[in-house]
Amino acid sequence: MKIAIANDHAAVEMKDFIRDYLTELGHEVNDLGCFAGERADYPDYAKKVGLEVTAGNAELGILICGSGVGMSIAANKIKGIRAVCCSEPYSAKMSRMHNDANVLCFGARIVGPELAKMIVDEFLGASFLGERHAMRVDKIKALEA
Secondary structure, rough: OOOEEOOOOOHHHHHHHHHHHHHHOOOEEEEEEOOOOOOHHHHHHHHHHHHHHHHHHHOEEEEEEEOOHHHHHOOOOOOOEEEEEOOOOOHHHHHHHHOOOOOOEEEEOOOHHHHHHHHHHHHHHHOOOOOHHHHHHEEEEHHHO
């Protein structure tokens, strides 16, 4: 799977850890920064990942900041992005299954590396169920218009 990933200055180590984990699993990962020592405003990185996903260059995106909240707010401003901020695996799974979420956000100051791997695994392993949920996602899309 093609995954775009980015972070702000608070999450460089966590992004590197998750990027390497995804690569070990066989995913193609596009690391859009930020990198150690760079100044980072999270909306800039949320935009980079969001545009990669909406352009079809990545199937899903992952954004990591201190809490995950700023990244999710910023990413959700991009038409076609349904970003979810998760601090545990169940919500990550259900966001894909029921809401067709396409960007996962979480906080490097909130979750540790092993929990982050579980959250990522559930997000990537789940698929949109469609049917009655598709009607609801269509209503979300209509809000963008």
